[in-house]
Amino acid sequence: MSSIAIAQVSKDDILFTVDDDKVFATEFVRVYNKNLDLVQDESQKDIDAYLELFINYKLKLKEAKDLEFDKKASYLRELSNYKKQLAKNYLTDNKVTDELIAEAYQRTINEVKASHILIKLSEDASPKDTLEVYNEILKLRDRLVNEGFENVKNDVHDGKRIFAEGLGYFSCFKMVYDFENAAYNTNIGEVSMPFRTNFGYHIVQVYDKRKSRGEVTVGNIMVSTTEKDSLQGSPEERIADIYKKLSQGEDFESLAKQFSDDKSSASKGGKMEPFSGGQLSSEIFEDQAFNLKNIGDVSAPFKTKFGWHIIKLFDKKEVESFEELKPELEVKVKRDSRSKLINNALVDELKKRYQITVNQDDLSYFESILNDDYYKKTWTLPSDFDGSKTLVKIESKTVPYSEFGNFLLRIQRRMKPNVSFKDIISDNFNIFLNQNLIQFQEDNLENENEDFANIVGEYRDGLLLFDMMETRIWNVATTDSIGLKSFYESNKENYFVDERLDAIVASSANEEDIQKVLEMLKQGKTPDQIKETLNINGKVSVIFTTGIMERKHQSIPEGLVFKEGISEVYKHNDSFVIVKVKSVLPKELKSFDDSKGKIISDYQAYKEETWLSELHNKYKVNVNQDVLNKVKDQINN
The missing domain is CATH 3.10.50.40 (Chitinase A; domain 3)
Structure with missing residues (x-):
């Protein structure tokens, strides 16, 4: 037995250049393999054909960058938002995440039937208001236990401040996490103790628990x-x-x-x-x-x-196995309110991973500059405040006084009264530090995580290309009325509507019955008259379909000759069919307005083809044949 070593592309292999821009073979192989199962056109699986598409893609990107589309504020804003959203999938603690996924699966395979009562309460309500609402819902709980849900609902539900609602059966992710916990942790027939969500205080009454229906x-x-x-x-x-x-x-x-x-x-x-x-x-x-x-x-x-x-x-x-559902559950867990638990675990891990330096005297300074204006939400930084001093150092990144000072300015409007200056600084510095730790990891994700870097790179280029295509092709094709009409005049053969029939179609599973229909149609009988004769004693022998129909209509048998009159009997869709053609509507040219949607699409394709030809003339593309051969060897083996 012999073995043949297959050449593998290296990270330094340049597959082709667009002017002076290098495109590496590793990128082409990665993108090709990633998209292999997605393409519908078999020709795109051919490496040479795919390379041509990839070169065209890079030519468009080259043009976009030369025209500085990558410097547009809208592009930079969209890219930044995407990176921040994508990073959420990578800024996670795996141990806590796995525990929450396992819990979510157990709740996915079991459903709870419940009702609830909610008294709305603002998240920043005062301790006095919070206590009043808590005592109020505690009383409602006693009533619910003694009087039953419907009686209490009819008495207290107003749809504004107090909500009493039957929820039916639900499972994981249908409610906020705290609510879900209360429902699943309450026994059948019991009412939970009051609990709080961002909506206010709830109580839940559980009626039943059952296996999910699958x-x-x-x-x-x-x-x-x-x-x-x-x-x-x-x-x-x-x-x-x-x-x-x-x-x-x-x-x-x-x-x-x-x-x-x-x-x-x-x-x-x-x-x-x-x-x-x-x-x-x-x-x-x-x-x-x-x-x-x-x-x-x-x-x-x-x-x-x-x-x-x-x-x-x-x-x-039945509900899929844990292994099958796990990827979907992971996405949901990270988007759900339970992500706060993951976030806390992540911060603890980052504090161990990164070198963090904080001087306690700096925090004492911030405590000293607070005054009673902070409770009034009118506090400002002192005139001699030096925002350039370093407050925190995370690895090589320095966080200045100014950032924490501005943070304190922003959050004073949410500050509850009677909190000491020391607690204000301590609590909010922890929040501030946690945010900076996560931001530091997010800013460095492209260096720390290759998968993240590849996805961001693809989106970066895709967004740029979309912006370019929208400006260069799609918008132009939509608004260029003269060009569209000229294109229509030059390509009228593409904008005809095929022949159609104004017809009556009779369908029956029985050949003998369809022959009777044929004779009655020849006698001039109407569909209603034929049904009265054949559909008797509770038996349906024939069904009619009438109207304007194209050749591909589901009722029209294959091979039907389009001419006026009554057709022969056809075998169609496991039934016997006769077509009475009242008239044939001939093939005719659609008007410009009736064809406009297809004209725009065709014109866009024409404009793109012409533009690509211009780009090939504008930029010089050189393909390294030796590297291409290595790519083919690697992909095909």
Whole structure:
């Protein structure tokens, strides 16, 4: 057995240059591998084809930087906001995070049914007001235990200061963390002690706890209550006819393809994407779906705000395993109010990691310059205040007096009375130091974390390119009315509407019945007359669809000749179909206004192609073939 050493690109290998700008092979390999599974066009998986796209990308970036788009205030502001948002995923304590994720999973697989009473209270309420509200909700708790929720709700709920609400079943992340804790830690049938959130004081009454319902996959046949132009009869009659055909043994998937108004699922036999409780905007639909017990079960027709439905159960799953859900839970934990726990743990870790120098005499100085104006929120820094002196040193970074002085100025408006000057300085310096520690790590993340650096780099370039494309291509193409009309005149062959039919389509699962329909249509019978004859004794033998239809309409059989008259019988979507064509609407040129959306899109593509050609002429691109060969060897092996 022999082995062949494959050449690996090194960090110094230059794949190509755009004028004097170097593009390294490691970047190309990383981006190629990252996007490999995302591209739909197979040609983009070809390394040479992808290299061409990558060169075009770098040419656009080169132009953007030469035109100083990267110095625009809006660009710098957007990039700064993104870096700050992204950094939240990296500024974390893993141990505490893992514990919170494990807790979140346990709460994801269990749901709580509860109600609550809230008395609103400002976060900066005085101790006196806080005590009054606490005592008030404590009394309401006694009433709730003795009188029951509905009686108390009817008496105290005003929707302004006091809220008494039934919450139904909920699970993790549906409520703020403190509320969630109280609900999950209260036993069934009991009422929690008062607890505080940023909204005020709550009490929670827990009625039930159950396992989460998991995830279902259903098929949907929908008859819209708004799209009535192609229906024969009312939506309720239509869904009843379809349900009768199901009861007669006809195939659910075939009927969905023929008659469902849910365009996203009709072509798939009605099959929808899997969903879990609370995911859809219709509680009625969800309850119907989760109430189906066995694979293949079909519901009776029911109505939602979207229309009439019949659904079929394709699959039913329990909540995913911890390992499968962990990435999603981690994202939610870091966005949730429980992130404060992670933040505190992170600060403790940073205090151990970085060298921090603070002189206690400096804090004594700040304590000495406070006076009673601070309680009045009118305090200012002394006239002889020296803001340039160093207050804190974190590694090599110095934090001057001025930053803490300004911090004290800003937060005095939130200061509660009767807090000593010593506590004001001590408490707020800790907050100030913690903020600076996290900011120091955030500012150095691109040096400390390669993954973060790569993501920021991609966003930096992507944002710059978006700004450039918007200015150079998209906005121009949208506003250049003369150019658009000229482009339309030169490319009219692309803006025709295909032939359409004004037709009646009859569909039946039985060939004998469709032959009867054929004879009756030839006799001039109307759809209503035919239905009266064939759809008898509770049996639906034929369903009609009428209106203007394109060749790709779900009811039109493949191979139908577009001409006036009655067609032969076609086998279509597992049924037999006849089409009576009342008239053929010919292929015709769309007007400029009717085609404007597509014209703008096509014109943008044309402008971009022309612009890229200009960039290739403006900048010199040199590809290092030897390095490219190493790239191909590494990727292909």
